[in-house]
Amino acid sequence: MRFINFKKTGIIALALAVGVFAAGCGSENAQGKQDLVFSKSQGPYSELFENGVKPILEKKGYKIVGKDMSDLLQADVALSEGEVDFNVEQHTAYMENFNNKQDGHLAALTPIPTVPAGIYPGAKNSLGDISDGAKVAVPNDASNTARAYALLQKAGWIKLDPNKDLSTVTQQDIIENPHHIQFTEMKSLNIPAVREDFDFIVITGSIVYNAKIDPSTALLTEDILPHLLLQLVVNEKDKDSQWAKDIVAAYHSEEFAEYMKKNNNGLWYVPEVK
Structure with a gap:
């Protein structure tokens, strides 16, 4: 009668199982x-x-x-x-x-x-239509407020303190405002709905997209800082x-x-x- 060495067989089976598992893990890790x-x-x-x-x-x-x-x-x-x-x-x-x-x-x-931020028409349709006491809406969250004022400086409407980082400027850093522009800082999402209440609006790319505003209607777009x-x-x-x-x-x-x-x-x- 042939006796089976269960101890030896068990060891071999365990070794085979570990080998199969390791092979499977190797494939998963490689992938x-x-x-x-x-x-x-x-x-x-x-x-x-x-x-x-x-x-x-x-x-x-x-x-x-x-x-x-x-x-x-x-x-x-x-x-x-x-x-x-x-x-x-x-x-x-x-x-x-x-x-x-x-x-x-x-x-x-x-x-x-x-998608860059841009100056878009409100009640007026040209950058040349800027007038004394013009009303401009800008986003009120810190990073987008700063980029809005940087863009308005690019338009030549205001001048910012040159000693301040453009990424952190606020309304208080405006040192020249020859047109006496009245700025209203508000939640970005709300700006498109009230654009006709302002002469111009500044909005970021995602707002342009979500409000289904034609990006080609931007009067000026920002130079995107890194x-x-x-x-x-x-x-x-x-x-x-x-x-x-x-x-x-x-x-x-x-x-x-x-x-x-x-x-x-x-x-x-x-x-x-x-």
């Missing part, structure tokens, strides 16, 4: 994380990602879903807590402010196409991951460049890839 979640907003940046970048990543085997967020603060909290993997909605100035105030650890990986370029943002712990590198590569790809050539109606400023 990296494939299922990704991004924070999604009702605006141009999420739409650009879904239409122009997501298809490139799907060809690499990624499965990407958007998780709706009510605002950018909620999106950054979700990113910081690991509920989502990345977002494409903010510039460096906002991200750094979040990190400082919320003890966040978010990292910007690459600038991405950005800290106001939109960024691909991830949690700092993921900045060197393969999937993060692949998203950067997708934004830098020829395929995406071709997409932008075909789909940019003047709304987008596209940063140069270095």
